[in-house]
Amino acid sequence: MKIGVTGGQGFIGSYVREELRARGHQVVVFDRHPRTPMVEGEEFFLGDIRDETAVFELAAHVDGIVHLAAVLGTQETIANPRPSADTNVRGSLNVFEAASRYDLVVAYAGVGNSFMRDLGTGSYTISKSCAEDYARMFNAYRDGRITIVRPVNAYGPRQSVAAPYGTSRVRKIAPAFACRALTGADIEVYGDGTQVSDCVYVEDVARAFVTALEHAAQHGPTERPVEVGPAESCTVNDIASLVAKEAAYLTGLSPVGVVHLPMRPGEVPNAVVKADVSTLAQIGMSAADFVSLEEGVRRTVDYYATQWLPGYLAA
Incomplete structure (x- = not known):
C-alpha cells in the first residue's frame, strides 16, 4: 500500500516510516517543513493538516494514513491552548473527512492518558481525546475505518532534547534524564x-x-482503542534509577542523584499512566514481545552518549 504519514518527520513518525518500508509499503511524508532527506520508497508532500485542501490532496493519492501530526505538551498547552485545539481537533477532522471521502484506512495517534481529560490536565489531552470521539463518530455513522492507537510515553534514540540541553519546546522524560545524567547533573x-x-x-x-x-485494511477498525505499553509498570523513580546506572556505566563516573521538584501545571500527584495491554490482542500483538525497559534504556542512553554528548561538550 501507499501510506501517508502526517507528522512523518517527528520522533515516532521517523520510526513508523522505517517500519512501513520494511514491510514493503510506499511512504508519503506529509509535513509542514522538509527537515529530513527522503530515502528510496518515500516521497515528501508539503502540507499542514489544518489546510483542508492539502489533506484532501494527500488522501487522493494514498491508500491509508497514519495520523501522527499534533501539537504536543502538557503545561505548554495549558498556557496556550489554541494551537493544540486548532491542530489536534480541526486538523484531525480534516484527516477523517478526507479518509471518508476516499474510503481510506487510518491509524490515529490517541493519547495514553486520555482518562485524565476529566481532570483538565491540559489542552493536549483534551484535544487529542476530542479527536478520538470524532473518530468513533466516523466509525459509527460514516463508515469510517479509523483505528485509535494509544501509546503511553514513547522513548528511544533520536528523541528531541529540550532546554537547557537542546532546542525542543517539550520536555520528554528519557532525553531529559539521560542528558543530565551523562553530564554529571542530578536527574530532576x-x-x-x-x-x-x-x-x-x-x-x-x-x-x-x-x-x-x-x-x-483487512478487518476494519478495532472495537476498542489499541493501548501500547509495557507488560509491567514502573514509577518515575524507577526510570531515573535505570538511566543514572546506565549513564554511570558509560561515563565511568559515579551515578548521579535525583532531585525532586514541585509538580508542574497539568501533572497529577500519584497518577497512574499505564496501558491496558490486553487491547493489543485485537491486532495480534502482545506486550510480552516488546523491548524491556532495561534494554530500551540501555539503547537510549547509549545513543545520547555517542550521538549527542560529544557535540554538546564541544559546543
Missing part, C-alpha cells in the same frame, strides 16, 4: 517520583501503528 523529577508513568520503546510503538493500519 517532578513530584516525589512514585507516580506511574509507563514508557514503551519507540520501535514497538511503530510496529503497533503499522500493524493496526494493516489490520484495519
Whole structure:
C-alpha cells in the first residue's frame, strides 16, 4: 500500500516510516517543513493538516494514513491552548473527512492518558481525546475505518532534547534524564517520583501503528482503542534509577542523584499512566514481545552518549 504519514518527520513518525518500508509499503511524508532527506520508497508532500485542501490532496493519492501530526505538551498547552485545539481537533477532522471521502484506512495517534481529560490536565489531552470521539463518530455513522492507537510515553534514540540541553519546546522524560545524567547533573523529577508513568520503546510503538493500519485494511477498525505499553509498570523513580546506572556505566563516573521538584501545571500527584495491554490482542500483538525497559534504556542512553554528548561538550 501507499501510506501517508502526517507528522512523518517527528520522533515516532521517523520510526513508523522505517517500519512501513520494511514491510514493503510506499511512504508519503506529509509535513509542514522538509527537515529530513527522503530515502528510496518515500516521497515528501508539503502540507499542514489544518489546510483542508492539502489533506484532501494527500488522501487522493494514498491508500491509508497514519495520523501522527499534533501539537504536543502538557503545561505548554495549558498556557496556550489554541494551537493544540486548532491542530489536534480541526486538523484531525480534516484527516477523517478526507479518509471518508476516499474510503481510506487510518491509524490515529490517541493519547495514553486520555482518562485524565476529566481532570483538565491540559489542552493536549483534551484535544487529542476530542479527536478520538470524532473518530468513533466516523466509525459509527460514516463508515469510517479509523483505528485509535494509544501509546503511553514513547522513548528511544533520536528523541528531541529540550532546554537547557537542546532546542525542543517539550520536555520528554528519557532525553531529559539521560542528558543530565551523562553530564554529571542530578536527574530532576517532578513530584516525589512514585507516580506511574509507563514508557514503551519507540520501535514497538511503530510496529503497533503499522500493524493496526494493516489490520484495519483487512478487518476494519478495532472495537476498542489499541493501548501500547509495557507488560509491567514502573514509577518515575524507577526510570531515573535505570538511566543514572546506565549513564554511570558509560561515563565511568559515579551515578548521579535525583532531585525532586514541585509538580508542574497539568501533572497529577500519584497518577497512574499505564496501558491496558490486553487491547493489543485485537491486532495480534502482545506486550510480552516488546523491548524491556532495561534494554530500551540501555539503547537510549547509549545513543545520547555517542550521538549527542560529544557535540554538546564541544559546543
